[in-house]
Amino acid sequence: MGVVGAVLGPEAEALVRLRVAAGRLRREVPADEHWAFAYSMLHRVSRSFALVIQQLGPDLRNAVCVFYLVLRALDTVEDDTSIPTEVKVPILQEFHHHIYNRDWHFSCGTKDYKILMDKFHYVLTAFLELGSGYQEAIEEITRRMGAGMAKFICKEVETVDDYDEYCHYVAGLVGIGLSRLFHAAGLEDLAPESLSNSMGLFLQKVNITRDYLEDINEIPKSRMFWPREIWSKYVDKLEDLKYEENSVKAVKCLNEMVTNGLIHTEDCLRYMSALKDIAVLRFCAIPQVMALATYALCYNNVNVFRGVVKMRRGLTARIINETNSMSDVYTAFYEFSSLLERKV
Numbered sequence: 001m002g003v004v005g006a007v008l009g010p011e012a013e014a015l016v017r018l019r020v021a022a023g024r025l026r027r028e029v030p031a032d033e034h035w036a037f038a039y040s041m042l043h044r045v046s047r048s049f050a051l052v053i054q055q056l057g058p059d060l061r062n063a064v065c066v067f068y069l070v071l072r073a074l075d076t077v078e079d080d081t082s083i084p085t086e087v088k089v090p091i092l093q094e095f096h097h098h099i100y101n102r103d104w105h106f107s108c109g110t111k112d113y114k115i116l117m118d119k120f121h122y123v124l125t126a127f128l129e130l131g132s133g134y135q136e137a138i139e140e141i142t143r144r145m146g147a148g149m150a151k152f153i154c155k156e157v158e159t160v161d162d163y164d165e166y167c168h169y170v171a172g173l174v175g176i177g178l179s180r181l182f183h184a185a186g187l188e189d190l191a192p193e194s195l196s197n198s199m200g201l202f203l204q205k206v207n208i209t210r211d212y213l214e215d216i217n218e219i220p221k222s223r224m225f226w227p228r229e230i231w232s233k234y235v236d237k238l239e240d241l242k243y244e245e246n247s248v249k250a251v252k253c254l255n256e257m258v259t260n261g262l263i264h265t266e267d268c269l270r271y272m273s274a275l276k277d278i279a280v281l282r283f284c285a286i287p288q289v290m291a292l293a294t295y296a297l298c299y300n301n302v303n304v305f306r307g308v309v310k311m312r313r314g315l316t317a318r319i320i321n322e323t324n325s326m327s328d329v330y331t332a333f334y335e336f337s338s339l340l341e342r343k344v
C-alpha cells in the first residue's frame with residue numbers, strides 16, 4: 001500500500017491512482033479531428049469504461065471506440081420519445097446502411113447525445129478508416145440490433161423469454177460483435193455466440209434491475225423492461241412496486257430479478273477464462289465484476305425502489321485497479337457471491 005493508502009485507506013488510494021491515469025489519458029489527444037472527437041465523446045458518455053478501452057492496443061481500441069459510439073447513436077434514436085414511430089422504425093432498420101454514408105445525419109437526443117448525433121460525421125469518418133473485418137462486424141451487429149429494437153418499439157416485455165430476447169438485441173449482440181472484433185484483431189479465437197450473448201445479457205439485466213425507478217419515472221412515458229411474467233406474481237401494475245405499502249412484495253420481486261440474472265454468471269466465467277490477451281480480459285472482466293457487485297448491493301435492498309443504488313466510487317476504482325488476471329476475476333466473483341449468499 002502506498003502513502004495515500006496508508007493514510008486514507010485502499011479505496012481512496014485506488015481513486016487517486018485512477019484520477020492520475022484518467023488525467024494522463026485525457027491529455028493524449030489524437031491528432032486527427034475525427035479521432036479526437038470520438039475519444040472525447042467516449043470520455044463524456046462513459047467515464048470509467050473509457051479508461052479501460054484506452055488500454056487496448058491502438059487498432060482494436062479504435063474499432064471498439066467507433067463500435068461503442070455507433071451503438072450509442074442507435075440507442076439515442078431508440079430512446080428519443082419525441083420521434084414518431086413511423087420515422088423511428090425505418091431509421092433503426094436502415095442504420096447499418098447509414099454508417100457507410102459520411103453525410104448521413106439525424107438530429108435527436110439531448111445533452112451529450114445530441115452532440116454525438118449532430119457531429120456524427122466524425123464518427124462515420126473514423127468508421128470508414130477501420131479495417132474491413134472491423135467494419136463488417138460493426139455493420140452486421142448494427143443491422144441485427146436495429147431490427148430487434150424496431151421489433152420492440154411496439155412490443156412489451158411480457159415473458160422471461162421476451163426479456164432474454166430484448167436483452168439479446170441491446171446487449172447480447174454487443175458481446176457477439178466484440179468477440180468478432182477481438183478475433184479480427186488476431187488476438188482471440190472466435191467465441192461461441194451463446195457465451196458472448198450471456199456476457200451482454202448479464203450486464204444488461206443488472207442495468208434493468210438497478211434502474212427500475214429511473215425507468216418507471218421516465219417523462220413523458222415510463223419505460224418498462226421488467227418482465228410481466230415475474231412482476232405480476234407480486235403486483236397488478238409494475239409501478240406499484242415503488243409505493244411504500246408494497247415494500248415487502250417489491251423486495252421479493254427484486255430478489256427474483258437478481259436470481260434470474262445470476263443464471264448467466266457461469267457462461268460469463270467460461271467466456272472470460274478462454275481469453276488469451278490480458279488487455280482484452282481486463283476490458284471484459286471489469287464491467288462483469290462491477291455488475292456482480294451491483295447485484296450484491298441491490299439484493300434485498302428496498303432502496304432500489306426509492307432512489308439510485310450506486311456503488312461507492314472508491315469500490316469502482318478498486319475493481320478497475322485490481323482486476324488484472326483471471327485469478328483476480330475468480331477472487332472477485334467469489335467475494336461478491338459470498339456477500340450475496342449472506343444476504344440470501
Ligand code: IN0
Nearest residue numbers: 046047048049068170171174175199200203204283284287
Ligand atoms: C459495452 C460493455 C462491455 C464491455 C466489455 C465486454 C463486453 C462483452 C459483452 C457485452 C458488453 C461488454 O460494457 C459497458 C460498460 C459501461 O459502459 N459502463 C458505464 C457504467 C454504467 O453504469 O453505465 C461506464 O460509464 O463506465 C456497457 O455497459 N455497455 C457496452 C456498450 C458497448 C460496448 Cl462496445 C461494450 C452497454 C451494454 C448495454 C451493457 C452492452
